[in-house]
Amino acid sequence: MKYEHMRKGTFIRRPNRFIAHVLISGDGGKEETVVCHVKNTGRCKELLLPGAAVLVQFHPEAAVLGRKTQYSLIGVWKERTDGPLLINMDSQAPNQAAYEWLLSNSGNITLPFHNHSTKKSGFGLSISNIRREVTYDHSRFDLAFQSADPEFSAFMEVKGVTLEDHGRAMFPDAPTERGIKHVEELIHARKEGYEAYLLFVIQMKEMTTFEPNRVTHPEFAAALKEAQKAGVHLLAYDCIVTEDSMILDQPVPVSLQEK
Template identity: 50%
Template sequence: MQYKQIQKGVFLDRPGRFIAHVEVDGVVQVCHVKNTGRCQELLLPGATVYVDKAPAGAVRKTLFDLVAVEKGNLLINMDSQAPNRAAEEFLRAGGLFGPPRLVRPETKWGNSRFDFYLETSEDKIFVEVKGVTLEQNGLALFPDAPTQRGIKHLEELIACTAEGYKACALFVIQMKGVNAFAPNEETHPAFAATLRKARDAGVSLFAYDCCVTPASMVLNAPVPILL
């Protein structure tokens, strides 16, 4: 997954959920924040960030998207659309389940909609992807804020397994350099409990870190999951 026109900047402030002020080449730009999470530990005044310039002729309110930030020695992609894009590349290349016969994004099942539906020579699989940007002392954590939607997705994956499908939750850690992944018990204990419930019901859980540059993000290697 790659961006085309990345520029370096300095984060100033975030006056709204989707808006940030970033200094780029000495000019303060109003940038679209491609992450609806709090990101309080990432978007600190003075932080080095990376923005993606909109294509020439694009009709939009902002010229740049804020997509990555430096946190100490970590470079963290914080684009909430990036995990699905990177995961699709990974799945199509045979990641997790081997070469697929079919990879279909945004697939409905009953009253649910999952990020991906895959078919291999042996299995029919639903995959839900979660991007992870929160890191504490080498541990990647999800979520960074309570997420009833996340719980709903896990419950729906459990329902899939009861109908004979394979189901998996893929946590895409949008950085390189963490030692493990865990549910954020302190922030949302109900999500952590549901994740353990999903594991016990046969939902496969995966956490992968990523090789991140200012202009790209690629799934790299599995990291241990601590439940």
């Protein structure tokens, strides 16, 4: 996915979870403090530190659209001992990036699946009829798709990951009862005969593993184990993140083992 009208800035403060104050260079090179919409309601305490280099998107049409702010906070460089890491923290980006990834690879995508004809598991299938925000029973899943097998129909829930610790990507960064509900809904769909996928979109590169954040929310970690037992496919992919784009790239191993 691509962004337009991107600018660099310096994070100052976050008075509430929806708003951030950022210092940017205005017209003529003069610095000014602007109010940005934070497109991530998570805590992000390890990312949004005073003085952190950030990326904001300018919305020239803000007044016409009735937006309260002319800027959105999109990315941040996290300082590490081996150099800064660019992290996309736009919570709307993972769904769009996952949708584009499915579209671009629909001819032969390397997703695991349960073969309904042979009753064996496999990898790689052609998918079609990719849809977004699909209602099933009492649930609404981020994505749904089908394959050439008439018995194959799949749902996919997408979670964005911005928390990292020494090369480990982790989710969630705050307790998420809503996340547990989504996992339980995928388990239900799987028991009803549908393929079910939980895709963790890691909004950065250089990660060695993905793990549930047991310290923050042990119940979510337990729910992932139950999902895996029920046949829900747990996937994690990192992303190529630039100053104006984010694209799904490579699979990252998922580890549910307690350390």
